[in-house]
Amino acid sequence: MDLKNLIWEQEGRVAIVTFSRPKALNALNEETFNELARVIDRVESDDTVGALVLTGAGEKAFVAGADIGELQALETSMAFVAKARRGQNLFARLEDLSKPVIAAINGFALGGGLELALACDIRFAADSARMGLPEINLGLIPGYGGTQRLARLIGEGQAKMLIFSGKPVTATRALELGIVENVLPAGELLAEAKKLAAELAEKAPVALALAKRAIHDGLATDMGTGCSLEAHCFSVAGGTEDCKEGMKAFFEKRPAQFKGR
Ligand code: CO8
Numbered sequence: 001m002d003l004k005n006l007i008w009e010q011e012g013r014v015a016i017v018t019f020s021r022p023k024a025l026n027a028l029n030e031e032t033f034n035e036l037a038r039v040i041d042r043v044e045s046d047d048t049v050g051a052l053v054l055t056g057a058g059e060k061a062f063v064a065g066a067d068i069g070e071l072q073a074l075e076t077s078m079a080f081v082a083k084a085r086r087g088q089n090l091f092a093r094l095e096d097l098s099k100p101v102i103a104a105i106n107g108f109a110l111g112g113g114l115e116l117a118l119a120c121d122i123r124f125a126a127d128s129a130r131m132g133l134p135e136i137n138l139g140l141i142p143g144y145g146g147t148q149r150l151a152r153l154i155g156e157g158q159a160k161m162l163i164f165s166g167k168p169v170t171a172t173r174a175l176e177l178g179i180v181e182n183v184l185p186a187g188e189l190l191a192e193a194k195k196l197a198a199e200l201a202e203k204a205p206v207a208l209a210l211a212k213r214a215i216h217d218g219l220a221t222d223m224g225t226g227c228s229l230e231a232h233c234f235s236v237a238g239g240t241e242d243c244k245e246g247m248k249a250f251f252e253k254r255p256a257q258f259k260g261r
Contacts, residue, residue, distance in 0.1 A: 005032040006039060007057070013050035013201035014194055015043055020057035025064035028112050032067075033090055040093050047260065050201025052097070053193045054120060055104040056113075059186065062103070062129065065111030068138065084143035087112065091119035091145050095216065098209035100200045104193035105129045105180065110168065114179075115144035118153065121212065123179065124193045125171040126186035131179060132168030152219065154178050204242035205260040210234075 001008040005026075007018040017039050019026040028036075043052050056062035066087070074080050094101060094116075103109075103117040105125040114131050117123050125131070133142045133150065141147060142163060151159035154177045162169065171183045184192050200208065210233040218226030237243055242258045249256035 001038065001042065003035045003038075005029070006035045008039065008042075010049065011194065012198060013048065014053060014197040015039075015046075015049045015051070016053045016055065016190075016194065018055050018057050019063050022058060024067060024069075025061035025108060026056045026058075026113070027064045027067040028087075028116070029067035029070055033086065036094075037090055040090070040097065043099060044097055049099065050205065051099055051197035052101045053104055053190070053197050054101065054116070055190055055193070056106050059107060059128070061107040061113070062105045062109040063113030063116055064108050065113050065134075066144070071138070071140070080143070087115075087144035091115060095119040095121075098212065099205070100197065100208065100212070102193045102197050104189050105131065105171075106186065106189055108168075111135050111142065111146075112144045115142055115146040115149070118149040118179075119145065122181050122196070124182045124184060124189060124196075125174060125180040126189045127171050127183055128186050129171045129174075130168040131171070131174050132166065133163050134166040134168065136164065136166040150179075202258070204237075204240070204246060204256070204258040206240050206242060207237045210237050 005019065005021045007020050009016045019032065021027060021029070021032065043049050074083060100122065101120040103120040103123045105117055105123060107126065107129055109117050109129060109131045111134060114133055133146050135142050147159070147163060150162065158177055169177065171180065174180045175183050182192070214230045214233040218229055221229070241261050245258060246256045
C-alpha cells in the first residue's frame with residue numbers, strides 16, 4: 001500500500017500496521033486518519049488477511065495522541081465536534097472489523113493513542129509502555145471514544161481516576177486495571193502479538209466474526225437481548241461448512257481445515 005505515516009506489512013495471514021511519524025511520536029494527524037481508513041478497508045475486504053496487529057515505530061511511542069498542532073488550529077466548537085466525530089467513526093469501524101485486531105503497545109499510548117488501542121480487541125504492552133488520557137492537561141477531554149470505552153472496560157471509578165488526573169499509568173498497573181491483557185519484555189512484544197494474531201487467523205473466520213459481534217453488540221444491551229443475539233450468532237455459525245469440518249476433524253483426530261464459509 002502507498003502510505004506515508006503508516007507501514008503495511010503482511011506475514012502469512014497477519015497484517016502488521018506500524019504508526020510511523022517520528023517527528024511527533026506517531027501522533028494522529030488527518031493524513032494518518034485517511035491512511036488508517038484505507039487500511040481498515042483493505043483488512044475488511046482482503047481474504048488473505050485473517051488478523052491485524054497495530055504497533056508504533058521506534059521504542060518510545062505507540063501513538064502519543066491526536067496531533068496537538070492540528071487541535072490548536074481548530075477555531076470553533078463545531079470544528080472540535082467534527083474532528084471528534086471523524087475519529088470516533090473511524091475507531092468504530094476499526095472496532096467493527098470482522099477480524100481480530102491486536103494492539104502491540106510499545107511505548108507511550110496517550111490520549112487518542114490509547115483510544116486507538118481501546119478500539120482494538122486485545123492489547124499487549126511492553127513493560128516500558130505508559131498509558132493514559134492526559135487531555136485534561138490541555139483543557140480537553142478524550143474525544144475518540146475514551147470516556148465510553150475506558151469506563152466500560154475498567155469501571156467508572158478507575159476511568160474517572162485516569163481521565164480526571166490525566167496521569168499515565170505503567171504497563172503493570174494497566175494490566176492490574178484490565179486495560180491490557182498481557183505485559184511483555186519490550187523485545188518480545190511484537191513477536192508475541194504476531195504469534196497470537198497468527199493463531200487467531202487460523203480459526204474459523206465466520207465463527208470468529210460472530211463471536212466478536214456477539215460480545216460487542218451484547219455488551220451494548222441487556223443480558224436477555226445479548227443471549228438472544230448469542231443464540232442467533234450460534235445458529236449462523238452452526239450452519240457453516242467450517243462447523244461441519246470442525247466437528248468432523250475432531251472425530252478424525254486431525255486439525256480442521258477452515259475455509260471461511
Ligand atoms: N501531537 C503533536 N506533536 C507531539 C505530540 C502530539 N500528541 N506528542 C509529542 N509530540 C512532539 C513534540 O512536540 C516533540 O516535537 P519537537 O521535537 O518538534 O519539539 C516531539 O514529538 C517529541 O516529544 P517530546 O519532546 O515532548 O518528548 P518527551 O520525551 O519529552 O515527552 C511525551 C514524551 C510525554 C509523550 C510528550 O511528548 C507528551 O506529553 N506528548 C503529548 C501527549 C498528549 O497530551 N496526548 C494527548 C493529545 S490530545 C488527544 O489525543 C485528544 C484525542 C481526542 C481528540 C478529539 C478531537 C477534537
